Amino acid sequence: xxxxxxxxxxLKKEKxxxxxxxxxxPYPTNCQRTHEIVELINNEEKYLADKQxxxxxxxxxxxxxxxxxxxxxxxxxxxxxxxxVKKDGVGEENYEVFKLCDLGDFAxxxxxxxxxxxxxxxxxAQKVTILGKGIRPxxxxxxxxxxxxxxxxxxxxxxxxxxxxRYLDLLLNPENKATFIKRSEIIxxxxxxxxxxxxxxxxxxxxxxLYGGAxxxxxxxxxxxxxxxxxxxxxxxxxxxxLIVGGFExxxxxxxxxxxxxxxxxxxxxxxxxxxxxxxxxLDGMMHLxxxxxxxxxLLVNGTTTIPFGDHEIELKTPWRRATMLELIxxxxxxxxxxxxxxxxxAYCTKNHIEIPNGAGAGKLVAxxxxxxxxxxxxxxxxxxxxxxxISPLAKGKPGHPELTERFEIFIATNEYANAFTELNxxxxxxxxxxAQAKLKELGDQExxxxxxxxxxxxxxxxxxxxxxxxxxxxxxxxxxxxxSIKEVILFPTMKPE
RNA sequence: GCAUCUGUAGCUCAGUUUGGCAGAGCAGCUGACUCUUAAUCAGCGGGUCUAGGGUUCGAGUCCCUACAGGUGUACCA
Numbered sequence: 278x279x280x281x282x283x284x285x286x287x288l289k290k291e292k293x294x295x296x297x298x299x300x301x302x303p304y305p306t307n308c309q310r311t312h313e314i315v316e317l318i319n320n321e322e323k324y325l326a327d328k329q330x331x332x333x334x335x336x337x338x339x340x341x342x343x344x345x346x347x348x349x350x351x352x353x354x355x356x357x358x359x360x361x362v363k364k365d366g367v368g369e370e371n372y373e374v375f376k377l378c379d380l381g382d383f384a385x386x387x388x389x390x391x392x393x394x395x396x397x398x399x400x401x402a403q404k405v406t407i408l409g410k411g412i413r414p415x416x417x418x419x420x421x422x423x424x425x426x427x428x429x430x431x432x433x434x435x436x437x438x439x440x441x442x443r444y445l446d447l448l449l450n451p452e453n454k455a456t457f458i459k460r461s462e463i464i465x466x467x468x469x470x471x472x473x474x475x476x477x478x479x480x481x482x483x484x485x486x487l488y489g490g491a492x493x494x495x496x497x498x499x500x501x502x503x504x505x506x507x508x509x510x511x512x513x514x515x516x517x518x519x520l521i522v523g524g525f526e527x528x529x530x531x532x533x534x535x536x537x538x539x540x541x542x543x544x545x546x547x548x549x550x551x552x553x554x555x556x557x558x559x560l561d562g563m564m565h566l567x568x569x570x571x572x573x574x575x576l577l578v579n580g581t582t583t584i585p586f587g588d589h590e591i592e593l594k595t596p597w598r599r600a601t602m603l604e605l606i607x608x609x610x611x612x613x614x615x616x617x618x619x620x621x622x623x624a625y626c627t628k629n630h631i632e633i634p635n636g637a638g639a640g641k642l643v644a645x646x647x648x649x650x651x652x653x654x655x656x657x658x659x660x661x662x663x664x665x666x667x668i669s670p671l672a673k674g675k676p677g678h679p680e681l682t683e684r685f686e687i688f689i690a691t692n693e694y695a696n697a698f699t700e701l702n703x704x705x706x707x708x709x710x711x712x713a714q715a716k717l718k719e720l721g722d723q724e725x726x727x728x729x730x731x732x733x734x735x736x737x738x739x740x741x742x743x744x745x746x747x748x749x750x751x752x753x754x755x756x757x758x759x760x761x762s763i764k765e766v767i768l769f770p771t772m773k774p775e
Numbered sequence: 776g777c778a779u780c781u782g783u784a785g786c787u788c789a790g791u792u793u794g795g796c797a798g799a800g801c802a803g804c805u806g807a808c809u810c811u812u813a814a815u816c817a818g819c820g821g822g823u824c825u826a827g828g829g830u831u832c833g834a835g836u837c838c839c840u841a842c843a844g845g846u847g848u849a850c851c852a
Contacts (some may be wrong), residue, residue: 281821282785285803343815344808363809380802416786417802430813431787431801438786441790449786466847493851512852538851539776547850630847644816686852693852725849749852762845773843 280525282414288413292377296407301374303410308385310334316356317390321398331765333358333400334408336448337378339419347375351386353399355409359399360386367402375405381415383408395410418449440770453765456758459578460766463754464531466574467551476527476553481516483533489732490514490671493536496546509535513552514671514745518700521554521743522735529553531750542762543692546771549750554700558744560683563697564660566746567687568595571658571694573756586690587761594654597658597687604644605651605661616667617680618687622646636720640665640680655688670710670726672698673742688706689756695748702740708733 296303311332317324324331335353342348345364350357364372366388378384385406393399419430430449433439436710439453441448447454468478488495488503490512499506513530520528531551540546555562572582572593583591600608603615614622622642626633631645643665655661666674672682683699701707711733716728754766764770 283805284821285785288804320838339812340810341811341814343811346809346811348811348814361810365809395812397810399810399813414785414802418786419801421813428813433786435782435786435844437782440844445786491852534852536851539849541848541851542846544851550852561799654843696852747852752852775843 285414286412289379289410292379293410293412296374296377296402296410299370299373301407305406305408308334308406308408308657309387310385313355313491314351314353314358314398317358318398319401321390325392325398326756327636328389328391330387330389330403331400332385332387335383337380337382337384340380341376342376348399349378351384355480357399359393360402360496361391361393361399361561362402362405366402371404374407375402378405378407378412380417381411383410398606408696415446416449427443437772440764440774441775442622443768452587456538456754456760456766457768459758460754461759462578463574464750466577467570467750468671469530470528470570470573471529471553474527476529476555479517479520479525479528479530480532481510481513481520481530483535485510487727487729487731489726489729491534491536492668492726494538494723496535496537503772511536513550514747515729517552517554518733518740518745519580519732519744521556521700522738522740526556526741527554538649540771542764543752543755545751545763545767548767550745550747551750552745554743554745556741556743559699559742560685560697560744562742564597564599564685567660567695567697568597568658570748571753571756574753578757584757585759586756587759589690590719591689592657592737599660599662599685601663602647602651602661602665603663605655605659606643609654610646612646614646616641617643626676634722636722644668652688652693655691658689659689660685666710670714671701671707673701673703674706692752692756693749694752694756695746697744697746700740700743700745701769702735702736702742704736704740707736 293303309332310638313440314333314335317331333351333353335351337349338352338357340348347362349360349362351360353385362372362375367375385408386400386402387404388400388402391399391401402714413470416433420431421428433445454593456458484498486507488508488511491514495511496509497506498509511534513532517528529551531549533547535547536543537546542628559668572595577582584591584593607613612625617639619639626642626645629649631649634641662685663675663681665673666680666682669682672684675681675683677701683695686693687695701710710718711728715728718725718727751766755761755763758766760766
């Protein structure tokens, strides 16, 4: 399998020797660039009229040589343009250099813009300079216009190769590169939006002595000097709340979380989230923020709030539907479980083959029934509110409803995108909730929270009423770029070693 | 984790049904070509058919196991 590559590489190394023999360094330390290619493309008439000397740099992505002339295409990150090289134009010696160029090599072209006899806007080369020579055969994608439609030949489509060799994917599949540009734009937009509202961006520890803020199994590592085990964070929540205690009123963090769980089209072991906390705000404030972030980000990268996603058409225009978990269960099962009757709930679960975990109470069963019968019905954006207290150990209770909390999750196209609470700020209640989690952990729930004494101590000093929101950034980007696999929006997704 | 599909040249793929010389296009190499644009024309080279085992006179093809990936599903955001 590698043998042929070795042969081609050997041939290319021979070319390197020939280039060196001409007294030319194929990896020069500098180059001259007067224009990005897009500038020449966007101002064609000006550059044709001026006959201005230009120096452009990029990768050679097509090559059509014919005797003493040759055409090539030079591509930089902004655009691509045809290059016309004549032996008469660049001189015998430099034409030899051009002949030693291969597809995929980086080059600098000095010349002037002109129109070929066939009417193709091009740069007429006066000099070809090699800037970086490749020694491995690069896959070539060819393109042809048929009736205005671009038809592509020999595309680089092997999914495994695209993920493992992402640089080739970016190089050969412009539409995939565009996804990552949109990713950057969406994250930049989110930062600007929050900064404009007075939020400050912070960084909290990725390595933590205790993990918490979500229900998940962690990755563990070890610090040699301290002689102690540390966890990679599963959420940023508990540290950001310490900052609210410390007097910051609006904070957010965008960063990686790590969860030692299964991988599928919506889960990668490391993923990017944004969590934000706003003192003196509440659930309504967080709903408004969520709607605005998604709909405005969509306008930014799609120009509309009506977007395709998989088989669905999603309308992100605000306001989004709001419904409680119990209402939705009733809507889709006809059952009213608002009395939280454990016997009825467990009988219903048994009848419908829903697992009843060890130590589960009525609240957990309500959540299980919701997952089983409601989640996959939620296509258009829906704020699901009023989650059971039992599965929401960090959310404030709902006044007048001892079993419920002030919480929402946003579902779009059956997937969860965000999770928010009116944050619990009662230190005594918080301790009881975490101790209940610890009991679940003893009963075998590997994803239950731990009792974080330092976090509880912080809350005991007093914490203001606060709204908190977490959004799965990767999923948000999937939605806004119509990608149904998380691997398509993560540059280097986790893969098993080859 | 379970189920299922896939793995053939650098890339994209035929060939697997019904076992019988390892194929094509692009890319590469040699030659021709001063207006091509999937350039064209002539010729050449390139393979551990993912890996290992089995059945068979004979396996890319049939059987078993492993590895990697896709999809579905479980847990989860």
